[in-house]
Amino acid sequence: MPNPQQPHGPLRSFGRIKSRPIKARQAALFDSLLPSIAVPETAFDPRSLKPDASAVWVEIGFGGGEHLAGQAAKNPDVLILGAEPFQNGVASALRHLEEAGASNARIHPGDGREVLANLPDGSIDRLFVLFPDPWQKARHNKRRLVNPEFLAEAHRVLKPGGRFRFATDWADYADWSQERVLASGLFAWEAGREGILDTPPDDHLTTRYEEKKLGDIPPVWLDFVRV
Numbered sequence: 596m597p598n599p600q601q602p603h604g605p606l607r608s609f610g611r612i613k614s615r616p617i618k619a620r621q622a623a624l625f626d627s628l629l630p631s632i633a634v635p636e637t638a639f640d641p642r643s644l645k646p647d648a649s650a651v652w653v654e655i656g657f658g659g660g661e662h663l664a665g666q667a668a669k670n671p672d673v674l675i676l677g678a679e680p681f682q683n684g685v686a687s688a689l690r691h692l693e694e695a696g697a698s699n700a701r702i703h704p705g706d707g708r709e710v711l712a713n714l715p716d717g718s719i720d721r722l723f724v725l726f727p728d729p730w731q732k733a734r735h736n737k738r739r740l741v742n743p744e745f746l747a748e749a750h751r752v753l754k755p756g757g758r759f760r761f762a763t764d765w766a767d768y769a770d771w772s773q774e775r776v777l778a779s780g781l782f783a784w785e786a787g788r789e790g791i792l793d794t795p796p797d798d799h800l801t802t803r804y805e806e807k808k809l810g811d812i813p814p815v816w817l818d819f820v821r822v
């Protein structure tokens with residue numbers, strides 16, 4: 596039976612939410628910038644946030660926000676919603692957005708599954724999950740973001756033909772995701788980008804975690820289309 600205290604079940608997909616103290620300038624952005632660009636916390640139509648948006652993209656687990664802010668700056672016509680529970684990451688993303696002067700991004704300082712749950716069916720064009728926590732120990736695999744519930748929700752909010760990009764530098768997580776995403780029957784490979792690819796897509800922007808090279812393989816990308 597669903598537990599109202601845990602709308603997404605007991606799955607724990609993230610670790611720490613704060614590490615080092617946040618610099619004063621970044622902390623100030625929590626008051627000055629975040630309230631004006633926060634993703635609504637109840638059901639909402641993303642089009643209401645930017646009626647002239649040519650597309651709506653969502654990034655879950657944006658870390659320091661380099662990709663989120665970079666894509667927002669490169670694609671000013673697109674509305675990008677990002678979610679990240681790690682406070683230092685949110686602070687960093689706010690700084691990147693301010694520096695980029697990007698006004699087309701919205702941030703949820705929390706669990707990305709809450710954002711998906713509040714979106715209407717077929718309301719987004721792209722979903723990014725880039726270098727998610729690998730939870731590589733077998734007993735922690737169940738914490739991985741890519742699981743049947745997440746894939747069903749991703750399928751629900753994406754438009755038919757919408758795109759889902761997953762990247763990792765852990766071999767087992769790449770195989771795990773390929774297997775589960777395709778077995779779900781909800782996604783297919785994006786044409787021209789079939790399989791687990793070690794070449795970054797043309798529109799990829801390098802992330803901070805990717806640069807750390809903490810995984811057991813060089814980065815790989817899996818580009819899917821919602822069927």
Ligand SMILES: C[S@@+](CC[C@H](N)C(=O)[O-])C[C@H]1O[C@@H](n2cnc3c(N)ncnc32)[C@H](O)[C@@H]1O
Nearest residue numbers: 608609656657658706707725726728802803804
């Ligand atoms: C390994 S980091 C990668 C960050 C960033 N994508 C990058 O490549 O630099 C994974 C991030 O996903 C976040 N995360 C994990 N579960 C999440 C969830 N359910 N919703 C939003 N963010 C999540 C974590 O807090 C962490 O910052």
